[in-house]
Amino acid sequence: MENHDIPTRPEETLDGTVVFNVPFPKDLKDLAGMAPVIVKQPYHIDYIHSYGQDSPFFAGLANRRLLGSRCTACGHTFGTPRMSCMACGGDCEWVELPQEGRVHTFTVCHFGSEEFLPECPYVLALVEFEGVDTLFLTRLLGVDPARPSLDWIGMKVRAKFRRLSRFKPTDVWFVPA
Amino acid sequence: MRPVYAVTGGVSKFAKARPDRTFQALVKEAYDYALKDIGLEPRQANDLVDGTVGSYFSDHFQRQLMSAIMVQDYLGLVPKPGHRVEGGGATGGLCFQEAWKAVAGGDMDVCLAYGFETMSHVQTWKGNEFIALASDVSFDYPVGGFYSGYYAMMVTRHMKEFGTTVEQMAHVSVKNHINAIYNPYAQKHLRITIRDVREAPVVAWPLTRLDICTMSDGAACAILASEEGLARIEKAAGRSLPKVRVTGIGRGTDAMRMADRPHQSFEDFYRYNALPNEQDADSRAYYKDLWDRGFRYPGVHSFRAGRMASRQAYQRAEVTDPLNQIDFVELHDAYTSSEIQTYEDMGLCRYGEGGRFAESGLAFMPGIEYGLDLPQRPKCSVNPSGGLIACGHPVGASGLMQAVFAIWQLQGAIGRHFGNDRLQVRGARRGAIHSHAGTGTYVTVSILEKED
Ligand SMILES: [Zn+2]
Numbered sequence: 001m002e003n004h005d006i007p008t009r010p011e012e013t014l015d016g017t018v019v020f021n022v023p024f025p026k027d028l029k030d031l032a033g034m035a036p037v038i039v040k041q042p043y044h045i046d047y048i049h050s051y052g053q054d055s056p057f058f059a060g061l062a063n064r065r066l067l068g069s070r071c072t073a074c075g076h077t078f079g080t081p082r083m084s085c086m087a088c089g090g091d092c093e094w095v096e097l098p099q100e101g102r103v104h105t106f107t108v109c110h111f112g113s114e115e116f117l118p119e120c121p122y123v124l125a126l127v128e129f130e131g132v133d134t135l136f137l138t139r140l141l142g143v144d145p146a147r148p149s150l151d152w153i154g155m156k157v158r159a160k161f162r163r164l165s166r167f168k169p170t171d172v173w174f175v176p177a
Numbered sequence: 178m179r180p181v182y183a184v185t186g187g188v189s190k191f192a193k194a195r196p197d198r199t200f201q202a203l204v205k206e207a208y209d210y211a212l213k214d215i216g217l218e219p220r221q222a223n224d225l226v227d228g229t230v231g232s233y234f235s236d237h238f239q240r241q242l243m244s245a246i247m248v249q250d251y252l253g254l255v256p257k258p259g260h261r262v263e264g265g266g267a268t269g270g271l272c273f274q275e276a277w278k279a280v281a282g283g284d285m286d287v288c289l290a291y292g293f294e295t296m297s298h299v300q301t302w303k304g305n306e307f308i309a310l311a312s313d314v315s316f317d318y319p320v321g322g323f324y325s326g327y328y329a330m331m332v333t334r335h336m337k338e339f340g341t342t343v344e345q346m347a348h349v350s351v352k353n354h355i356n357a358i359y360n361p362y363a364q365k366h367l368r369i370t371i372r373d374v375r376e377a378p379v380v381a382w383p384l385t386r387l388d389i390c391t392m393s394d395g396a397a398c399a400i401l402a403s404e405e406g407l408a409r410i411e412k413a414a415g416r417s418l419p420k421v422r423v424t425g426i427g428r429g430t431d432a433m434r435m436a437d438r439p440h441q442s443f444e445d446f447y448r449y450n451a452l453p454n455e456q457d458a459d460s461r462a463y464y465k466d467l468w469d470r471g472f473r474y475p476g477v478h479s480f481r482a483g484r485m486a487s488r489q490a491y492q493r494a495e496v497t498d499p500l501n502q503i504d505f506v507e508l509h510d511a512y513t514s515s516e517i518q519t520y521e522d523m524g525l526c527r528y529g530e531g532g533r534f535a536e537s538g539l540a541f542m543p544g545i546e547y548g549l550d551l552p553q554r555p556k557c558s559v560n561p562s563g564g565l566i567a568c569g570h571p572v573g574a575s576g577l578m579q580a581v582f583a584i585w586q587l588q589g590a591i592g593r594h595f596g597n598d599r600l601q602v603r604g605a606r607r608g609a610i611h612s613h614a615g616t617g618t619y620v621t622v623s624i625l626e627k628e629d
Contacts (some may be wrong), residue, residue, distance in 0.1 A: 049210065049314070054315055082437070086439070087439070098282070107329035107381045108381065108382040109321060109329075110379050110380055112305060112323040113303075113306035113321075114303045114306045116321050116322070117302055118248045122321055124326050126330060130378040134439070135319055137319060137320050139321060150333065150336060153337045159467070168319045169315070169317075170320055171565035174457050
């Protein structure tokens with residue numbers, strides 16, 4: 001017996017309908033030659049990303065301070081902070097990095113990931129600091145992306161900071177000193 | 178550890194997009210080929226296979242978690258044991274080695290290693306984004322995460338340190354593309370010149386579109402077996418099969434963030450990283466001079482993980498002089514620059530000599546016209562198949578594709594599988610396969626040898 005209060009078919013509207021008719025053979029054997037049906041499946045996520053133990057680095061950028069870390073056991077100093085030492089496994093403490101360094105290497109990106117396509121061309125660089133054992137990845141501004149040169153390696157650069165912090169590593173960037 | 182044999186393998190056609198098949202059916206294409214090659218029906222093979230290892234890199238590309246079990250049930254291999262491995266670009270190499278371990282350790286007599294990737298499910302720029310998520314999402318990705326950019330920074334430093342040139346890199350592109358003309362499985366069949374490489378659009382300076390591999394859809398598989406497993410397969414096939422043994426595996430790792438790569442001393446390099454062929458006085462003097470001029474290891478120009486993987490694999494396979502003792506290498510040339518860096522890691526030449534090695538001719542195939550003036554005759558062909566640059570790089574399949582091509586080389590069967598024998602390395606007895614992840618984070622090297 002049918003209960004008319006409980007629906008037995010979903011409500012159909014035009015929302016999401018993309019094709020109204022798809023050809024179909026009379027003989028099922030002909031299905032072997034059928035072209036694939038390809039549909040679009042959207043996917044969007046907002047992540048709740050915690051910087052965890054690295055959070056002070058981002059708070060530092062908001063205060064125009066560039067922080068690295070140093071191993072309390074062996075003294076290895078990190079240009080990109082990490083709270084566990086890669087050289088010995090010891091604990092690290094926060095240290096302030098010099099806001100001047102040199103270009104260790106670089107590239108000019110003319111293409112990129114979808115998120116950064118509107119910013120192309122942009123210059124990526126790894127910066128080295130005096131007395132610091134590892135490097136820092138950053139954007140390099142104030143150089144002409146149309147005229148890259150190996151001579152940029154070794155160039156003195158200095159940090160600049162966003163006034164309106166976004167709490168991303170791009171809150172700091174470097175320019176020729 | 179028990180001896181492990183690589184018995185057979187198969188590769189699906191690699192293409193920019195394979196909408197005609199889902200990933201399960203792509204793997205089946207490779208599996209069916211591998212079985213057909215040794216004359217087994219799926220039912221016979223499925224009786225013989227003790228379990229599987231599955232390989233794919235990114236859950237994002239399929240938007241499907243646990244894809245590997247879907248492959249296993251599609252092939253009819255449930256309820257046998259199985260698991261998935263993941264390690265970036267080295268996923269396929271890791272998968273091959275996990276299968277090796279299952280057999281060597283006595284857990285299985287016959288193990289199927291399969292891998293795939295279906296990268297056409299998103300547009301290229303979104304795919305670049307997915308791949309770049311394999312870099313630190315707190316410190317690296319948000320700065321402009323793009324793998325070609327990371328590799329470009331590494332080679333820029335290589336050029337500065339060693340004088341490596343873009344023309345030397347282009348030699349790799351010409352070699353691999355022209356080799357692939359004779360490989361029907363390759364995605365690209367292009368007869369190109371150094372000039373074509375340099376005049377292609379710049380992706381990340383100094384790398385052009387022809388210095389970089391492409392995204393692909395594809396699958397590959399290999400069947401590994403113990404002596405007992407091989408005997409069972411031969412019994413079912415009703416004939417004796419050519420013997421290819423995996424004589425050594427090696428792995429290495431390095432920090433995810435390129436910025437964290439250390440700068441070791443000369444003494445530490447010799448303590449931890451040098452190869453047997455670098456122990457002579459001449460090599461020591463060469464390296465001492467490099468360090469005196471400011472060279473530090475590995476820095477961002479070299480892959481310590483690749484060196485450690487080579488060192489371990491060579492030790493186990495008793496390779497002491499790779500250039501002279503290995504007949505061919507299928508290595509992870511996602512970039513022309515990384516092929517050059519890998520020549521050095523694998524000890525085919527010394528650190529700093531990779532650029533000159535690339536244009537020497539030593540890594541080319543004999544009897545193929547490249548349109549280049551090469552000073553030396555081929556000695557150890559690198560990427561005779563065309564490598565990732567020309568074959569395509571469906572990540573989870575790439576490392577297994579290398580294994581399949583190596584098996585076919587050592588079986589002397591390239592002609593049968595490619596329809597021509599131009600890429601058959603004559604008298605090949607020992608080959609190496611090299612699979613590489615991230616900016617050199619996980620690297621695997623496996624040595625395969627022909628056994629009489
Ligand atoms: Zn330490």
